Amino acid sequence: MKKYFFPADSKKRKTGIRLAGIALTALLLVSAFAWSAGLIGQRNTTRTFLENTPDSFPAGYRRAHGKGICFEGTFHASGNAVPLSIAQVFGQKDVPAVGRFSLGTGNPHAPDNSSRTVSMALMLTSADGEQWRMKLNNKPFFGTRDAVGFLKQIEAFKPDPTTGKPNPEKVAAFLKEYPEAKKSMEYDAKAPWTKSFAGSEYYVINAFLLIDSNGKEHPVRWSMRPHASFVSMSAEERKKAGPNYLFDELKKRLEKAPLYWDLVLTIAEPGDPVNDPSQQWPANRKQIIAGTLEVNRVFDQAEGGCRDINFDPTLVPKGIALSDDPVLAARAGIYSHSYNDRVREIGYGKATDAVGKPKKDNSQNK
Ligand code: HEM
Secondary structure, eight states, rough: OOSSSSSSHHHHHHHHHHHHHHHHHHHHHHHHHHHHTTTTSOOOOGGGGGGHHHHSTTTOOSSOOEEEEEEEEEEESSSSSTTTOOOOOGTTTEEEEEEEEEESOOOOOGGGGGOOOEEEEEEEEEESSOOOOOOOOSSSSSSSSSSHOOOOOOOOTBBBBTSBBHHHHHHHHHHHHHHTHHHHHHHHHHSSSEETTTTOOOOOOSEEEEEOOOOOEEEEEEEEEEOOOOOOOOHHHHHHTTTTHHHHHHHHHHHHEEEEEEEEEEOOOSOOOSSOOOOOOOTTOOEEEEEEEEEEEEEEGGGGGTTOOOOOOOOOTTEEEEEEOOOHHHHHHHHHHHHHHHHHHTTOOOOOOTTTSSOOOOGOOO
């Protein structure tokens, strides 16, 4: 008879312990995945930023900046940024450009006087096939130093059901944690509203790094500075204006002539915060005009030219790198959820006016 070192029941016990160990490890792994995906616990994930939006916005539209118009044009590089970055886009005379002008409001049918924020999204594709995608707003800085601050601000300013107004204690607690938001609130209360997409300057807000031919990094931010003049619009004028005054005015201008914006790079100096989008850099920083964007024509976003693009600002060409700005990092995930949700709705035939076609039901293909 074969001799065992351990008695038979001891061997069974060992096998049992091993199986329990494997099961525990599997459980821990599943729990860790579920926690990181925000499925268990009270954790904020990039999904949290889109909570409730699928119900409150029509299918197929962006979960923010829903009202927009596509554009096409060309970026003409000046060559001035070539010493700072090996990205081919800075040395190419004519780079095809696709973009989108939008209103800050989420609702794609909101009247143009519903938001002070106007925006430009842009994708430049250089001859080497590298793409540079970006989103820019007419406000030059972000309200809070990190993305969770954005959520906390929304929460703090939610009207109290009993008074219909924000709860002052919640607002005070938020401002204690995010004192930088005060500056942003003052800006929002005072900043002028624009009469035109054409005369607005658009800011990238987050910092990026340009990489030169020696591998040296140059922290920068940039803006698209219009050749057209800025004209402000009073509250009285906004009240009287038609629901699409910004989009109508843009179309009229482009029927007559192209529109131009200079791509202005602002170079940081040592000590300038590159990981805090709520802090602007001093006004005297060196600026370089890297080139000029020429916008030639606009077309309905339902046609798809810009509709099905995720202008994710973390998609940068070789020669441009991301800074460690936490808001920039969070945005990649948020935009990808919004993009996936809206494209899925279009794919399943759930979107109606977002694609300019009658509703069809593809849900059986799910
Ligand atoms: C935590 C902060 C932010 C959140 C939660 C957020 C959320 C969103 C979402 C969900 C979209 C729709 C994206 C899509 O479906 O393609 C969007 C679009 C946009 N966002 Fe943000 N965003 C944030 C920060 C910023 C910042 C800092 C900027 C400044 C440059 C910005 C500029 C834009 C622009 C211009 C669009 C419209 C893009 C287009 O036309 O495709 N966002 N945002």
